[in-house]
Amino acid sequence: MAHLTPARLVDLAEGTEPESAVPHLGECDACRRSLAELRATMTVVVGPGGRGDDAVPEPSPLFWDHLSARVRDRVAESAPGGTGWVESWLRPRVALPILATVAGVVIVAVVASRGPIVQTPIPSTPLPIGESAQLPSLPPLEPLGTADDPSLGLMADYGTALSWDDMREEMALPGRAGSTDEAVITLSAEERQELQRLLEEEMTQPSALGAS
Amino acid sequence: MGPVAGVTRDDGASLGELDDVRLLDACRAGRPGAFDVIVERHRRSVYQLCYRFVGSHEDASDLSQEVFLRVYRGLGRFRGGSSFATWLHRIGVNACLNRVAVKKPLTEELDARQHADTRTESPSERVLRQERGARVRAAITQLPPKQRATLVLRMYQELSHEEIAEVLGSSVGAVKANFFHALGNLKRLLGDEAL
Numbered sequence: 001m002a003h004l005t006p007a008r009l010v011d012l013a014e015g016t017e018p019e020s021a022v023p024h025l026g027e028c029d030a031c032r033r034s035l036a037e038l039r040a041t042m043t044v045v046v047g048p049g050g051r052g053d054d055a056v057p058e059p060s061p062l063f064w065d066h067l068s069a070r071v072r073d074r075v076a077e078s079a080p081g082g083t084g085w086v087e088s089w090l091r092p093r094v095a096l097p098i099l100a101t102v103a104g105v106v107i108v109a110v111v112a113s114r115g116p117i118v119q120t121p122i123p124s125t126p127l128p129i130g131e132s133a134q135l136p137s138l139p140p141l142e143p144l145g146t147a148d149d150p151s152l153g154l155m156a157d158y159g160t161a162l163s164w165d166d167m168r169e170e171m172a173l174p175g176r177a178g179s180t181d182e183a184v185i186t187l188s189a190e191e192r193q194e195l196q197r198l199l200e201e202e203m204t205q206p207s208a209l210g211a212s
Numbered sequence: 213m214g215p216v217a218g219v220t221r222d223d224g225a226s227l228g229e230l231d232d233v234r235l236l237d238a239c240r241a242g243r244p245g246a247f248d249v250i251v252e253r254h255r256r257s258v259y260q261l262c263y264r265f266v267g268s269h270e271d272a273s274d275l276s277q278e279v280f281l282r283v284y285r286g287l288g289r290f291r292g293g294s295s296f297a298t299w300l301h302r303i304g305v306n307a308c309l310n311r312v313a314v315k316k317p318l319t320e321e322l323d324a325r326q327h328a329d330t331r332t333e334s335p336s337e338r339v340l341r342q343e344r345g346a347r348v349r350a351a352i353t354q355l356p357p358k359q360r361a362t363l364v365l366r367m368y369q370e371l372s373h374e375e376i377a378e379v380l381g382s383s384v385g386a387v388k389a390n391f392f393h394a395l396g397n398l399k400r401l402l403g404d405e406a407l
Contacts, residue, residue, distance in 0.1 A: 007385050007391030010373075041395040044402065045348055045367050047341070056263045056349075059273075065256060067273060071251050071280045078281060 006033045083136040232296035239287055251280050254297075255368065258304055264364040265308035267353045275311055279304045294378055301369065302379045312357055313394045351401040359394035366391055 004012070004024060011017040012025075012035055019025055025032055187195065227249045230238065238246035258279050263272035282303045290299055352360060361380060365371045373391070377384045 003291045004390075007388035010392050014227060037399060038392070038395055041399045041402075042367070043342075044362070045352075045395070045398065047345065048350075056260045056272075057269070059259075059269060063273070064252075067255055067259070068248065068251050070277050071255075072248060074277055074281050075247060075284045078251065 001028065003028060004034070009035055009038055013042060220360075232358060233292060236287060236290060236296065239284075247284060250283070254300060255280075258300065261301070261304045261364060261369055264307055264349070264352060264368055265312055265360060267349055271311065272286065279307050282307060295375075296392055298371075298375050298378050300383075301365065301371065301375075305365070309357050312353075312360075348398075351398055354401055355394055355397055358388050359397060360391040362387055362392040363398070397406055 001024075004022070008017070008022070008033070012019060012022065025035070227235065227238065227243070227246055230249070230251070231244075232250065235246050235250050239250070255276065259272055259276045262275035262279065263269070266272055266275060279300075283300060286303065290296070303368075352363060355363065358380065363377055365376045365379060366373070371379065373384050373387045377387045380387065382390075
């Protein structure tokens with residue numbers, strides 16, 4: 001006995017074809033069961049109340065206008081001769097990475113234009129370690145302010161122009177009784193001059209440079 | 213889009229009064245606002261079709277935009293051999309099938325709001341109905357694409373089997389067979405207690 005085809009069962013479930021026109025249904029339990037299951041599933045899909053029972057969740061009332069506006073924008077972008085190309089380039093998602101890349105290139109170019117960084121050459125031969133270690137002889141230090149570096153001269157000028165009292169006042173140095181700071185602060189002008197001379201003399205000694 | 217629907221031509225015909233075919237003619241003629249009226253007229257149907265396929269608002273929104281963009285780009289190719297609704301559904305189904313082919317179906321939240329009339333039901337009935345609806349929608353997104361398309365177009369978009377055959381480019385017999393198998397698979401996915 002041939003069973004009903006799926007198409008025939010669909011027609012029966014939807015009522016397109018009346019059951020009375022199909023005598024096979026009266027004889028076949030399997031086809032009757034299939035038809036009943038088909039109808040039951042259709043009822044679940046649409047819900048007992050019809051389509052509305054299983055409705056798609058309704059979006060916000062503003063959504064429909066937003067959807068129309070977005071469609072209009074996309075249509076304008078795709079329209080020949082439209083301004084879509086410019087607009088798409090002005091979007092933050094496109095423009096920000098481009099701007100970041102341009103900024104990076106500019107920074108690299110500026111740094112590169114300042115020339116290579118001068119590095120002090122490192123001696124190729126390792127320095128001896130121990131008693132025989134000998135540092136290469138260095139040129140003697142010139143008096144402060146007479147070096148080639150103009151910034152040192154500037155510092156020297158500032159140093160001679162600024163008195164200890166001014167410095168103390170400017171920097172709000174605390175004067176602890178008996179401390180070295182207090183001793184320096186309380187020196188007379190002649191004593192300070194002598195101290196400066198002694199310090200400079202000491203600094204120009206080879207021993208001050210660590211040479212043995 | 214309200215204002216554009218009221219745009220009138222010199223002969224006094226409002227865009228909102230034109231049927232779809234004449235609106236398409238107006239679009240092709242470059243009449244401003246004509247396509248806006250088409251979108252306004254069909255946006256809910258397209259959105260719901262997309263939602264049935266992808267099961268999420270965000271994806272349905274994106275897909276709806278894509279569908280209308282495809283419609284706009286295909287205006288020159290529509291010759292009126294089928295109805296505009298059939299053509300629109302064909303574009304919509306193709307866009308949805310493309311999307312679901314590359315993206316896994318999402319599980320819909322059970323508390324998604326619905327627009328059914330809830331004034332006559334109790335809170336517990338409402339919760340049950342929402343849960344049942346969400347389960348059905350989730351099960352539909354797990355069907356094979358062609359079965360899903362057939363079921364959605366038949367049960368929710370209320371297209372005839374002949375129209376579905378035209379949309380999907382297959383025979384009426386194949387559509388009915390797909391529909392039959394879709395319902396069978398849905399029954400299996402939902403379990404016996406749902407029936």
